[in-house]
Structures are given as C-alpha cells and as structure tokens.
Amino acid sequence: MFEARLLNSAIFKKVLDAIKDLLNEGSFDCSDSGIQLQAMDNSHVSLVSLNLKSDGFDKYRCDRNLILGMNLASLAKVFKSSGEGDTVTIKAQDDADTVSFMFEAKKQDKISDYEMKLMNLDQEHLGIPDTEFSCIIKMPSAEYARIIRDLSQFGESIVISCTKEGVKFSASGDIGTGNVKLAQTINFDKEEDSVVIDMQEPVTLTFACQYLNSFAKATPLSNQVTLSMCDNVPLVVEYEIPDLGYLRYYLAPKIEEDEN
Amino acid sequence: MFEARLLNSAIFKKVLDAIKDLLNEGSFDCSDSGIQLQAMDNSHVSLVSLNLKSDGFDKYRCDRNLILGMNLASLAKVFKSSGEGDTVTIKAQDDADTVSFMFEAKKQDKISDYEMKLMNLDQEHLGIPDTEFSCIIKMPSAEYARIIRDLSQFGESIVISCTKEGVKFSASGDIGTGNVKLAQTINFDKEEDSVVIDMQEPVTLTFACQYLNSFAKATPLSNQVTLSMCDNVPLVVEYEIPDLGYLRYYLAPKIEEDEN
C-alpha cells in the first residue's frame, strides 16, 4: 500500500494551485523515493515537473511503485476543503482504483476524509536532459511574478536577457515598450530578497507571457525562484518547496522572428 | 401605533441577510410580545421562523397587533444604508400603509429616515409542532457553514448522521466522496468552539445542500448553531440572536432513494 502523511496540508494546496491551470489531469508517480509528476501542459507547450521526496513527509510508505492518475480540479476541491493547519494523510491500496485523503484538524476533534476515483491516464514518458546552463538567475519569486505581470500588459512575449550587468526583462507591443532591469543584489539581512546571477555566457531568449504568468502561480510555494537559461534549450523556472522538493516548469524559447 | 427601537441596527442587517435569499417578501407580525415572521421560502420547501422578543428592544411599544408586509430586498437596501453603530427606530401607525425607519448615527449628528410602502401579503398560517428530537447538536456556526460549503462541492445532498460517537456529514457525487466527522468537544476556555451533542437515539437524515447553505447565511448572527434532528421530522437549524430572540430554519429530510 501507499501512505504519505504531511503535517501541513497547505503545501499541497499551493502545489495544486500552481499546476491546475496548466494541467487538467496528472499522474502522480509514487515510489519509495517520493512522488513525481511530469507532464506537458494542456496545450502541449510547456512542461511541469514536480518532485516531492519521501524524506520530506512526516510519514511515508510505498510498498510498490504505483501511479495515481487524478483530475486536478477535483483534487484541488478536496484540498480546498482542508483547514489551515490540517494534517493530511494520502492513502491508496496497491491495486485500488481510488485514493483517499484524510484531514485532521489540529485544534479540534474534526476528521474529514475524501475518496476520489483514480483515472487511467496515458503515460507519456518525458526525458528531461540534464543541461548546463549559460545563466542561472535566482531572485525573489514575488518580484518575478510582478515583473511578468506588468510586462504582460505590453505584449505577448517577454525577452529575458542576461549579461554580467544583470538581467533584463522586456516586452513591447502597441502600447509601447517596457524594460525591467535587475542587477545582482546580495542582501545579507534578508537573504530572500537577493538577486543572484550566475553567468557563464550572456544569453537573450524570448518566451510567451502566458506561460511565464502561469508559472508564477507557484509564487506562494517559495520566496525565491530560479531561472535557468541557455540558447536553444528550454527555460527552467524552479520553485523550491522547503524540505520537500521542487516544482519546475520548462518552456522552449520562441524562435526569433526576423520581421524585416 | 407601533414603535421599536434598537441601539444596534447591525443585528437587523444580519437578520435580513440571513433570510432575503429565501424569502422575497415577509409579513412581520407585531404584537405586545415582540415581532414574529414565519414563512415558507420562495420554493415552498423550507420554512423560516424569526422571533424577536419585545424585551430585547431598547424601546418597544405596540398598541395593537399589526402585520407589516414588506419586500425583503427593499428592506435590506434600507438597512444596508445604515451605518455601523446606528440606532434604528421602526414606526408604523395602526392603520397606515407605510412603515418608517429612522437611523441615528452614534457619533455624529446625522439622521436618516426611510419610508417604505407596506404590502398586502397572504397570510399563510403555519403550525409548527413542538417535537421531541432524537439528536440535538450544538456547534460553532462558522464550522457548520464551512462543512456544508465544502461538502456541497461533492454532491447535491448531504447526509447528517449523529451517533454517540459524534456527528458525521457526508456527500458524494462524480468527483468522489467526502465525510467530515466531529466528535463532542467541550472547550472551557472558548465556549463558542465547543461541539455538544445531546443524543437520545442515533439518527441519519439526508438534506438538500442548497438549503443548508442558505441557512448558513445566518452565521454572522451567532457563534453557535443548533441542529435538531429526528426521523421523519424536519431538521431545525437555529441561530440564537443574543438578547433578542432566534432565527430558525426548518427543512424536511429527503426521502431515501432506494436506487436498487
């Protein structure tokens, strides 16, 4: 059987909020080492990769590898009905076609349990190559979300350009042009406010706003976000989930349109 | 003439919010002992019973019994325009076809008064029998509202089942099944957080979510709600209005569907 227990169900809530706009369904791959989910988004443009390691759970048991296919909207509803500090326990029998969620309120004698039918989803196996990146930018996640949101007003795509001076986000369209430049900033007092740029080679890539914005839904998961870029390779937007793993999004750059 | 004065008009606001979704109009029955309103909801499924005793008012005078028929949406608009701590005075002449509301702001020299036309509504007289109940559950009203809301995601009806172990709310539908169990909890520090179950006989009844949710609009009136159940008898959901009376909702259980 499979059983995973987490003292703070809010983390799951946030994970679901961060992926349910991109994915209608998800196959959670459960093994001894933890829970993985990898899938192309509904429009088959970007890729979501979630990794929750077993050590991060307060209790974890997985006798046999199993794949739990679930409708993410339904799953989000289940988690929405959990209270703030609830403990959640997820259970599935090895050959079962349902999964159960039990929420225990901390302060109260209240136990809620939900049972959901599992779905049989196609397994697309996605090989994600390990890449060396030219630039790795670590910055406050709220800052990232804000910049993407603001620049989305100006155009459909955003150019991210990283040099040794810093990182520049640009968008342009009918209204005009917007540029936001961030220089490396090490803030020792508030480490999460730092902007750290690790650049081997300068790089300039263009991405579709829509996806960058969707990725920003993961903001509540972490104070910081990491953007990894390299020419002709998908951008990686990573949110670390404290003590538990990470959520990564992959998005291929737009091919430069030479409009002249 | 009729005159009733209440130092805190917010109570009326809350009462109106709690009934205006269920009732388009209401006949307020004014007598020496206070104000009553009893009516079937618009779809003639549930019943609303409001009782405000004259002692609870800061001034109360009712020379002759009279019935004030009002459109509740309009009445809610009138009260919505009252400020936070306003004092309200309701007046009607014995044979008048209008009712007047005067709001006095506490801190300010501001007096607003509104006059509304009365309506001639059919008097349906509703006998509500006094029943002995098998189970009486007293619980935090916010908790009740939350549970009903959460479970409404899963189905159109909710099963409430009370045993000596506690009370269980359940719903099921396409997404799956949800159960919320509450055990009796006496909290001496915060009495309003207690869950108190007074059970003579275990009972399990099914109700339409829609109405249970409507009843929950009364949550701001009181920290606690009382659910009284008995086989083949309408559920009573009662909110006590501190120092003034109560608001009760009655809803007949769904007949068990034996789908086999």
Added chain:
DNA sequence: TTATCCCGGA
C-alpha cells in the same frame, strides 16, 4: 470580528 485584497464568475 472587521476591513482589505485577490480571485473567480457573470
């Protein structure tokens, strides 16, 4: 408990 902000629905 109330006021504010954010998100989802119409």
Added chain:
DNA sequence: TCCGGGATAA
C-alpha cells in the same frame, strides 16, 4: 469589465 465571495491580515 464589473460585481460578489472567499481568504487573509490587522
């Protein structure tokens, strides 16, 4: 694009 409801913070 506007409005209402829910969640959250003070």
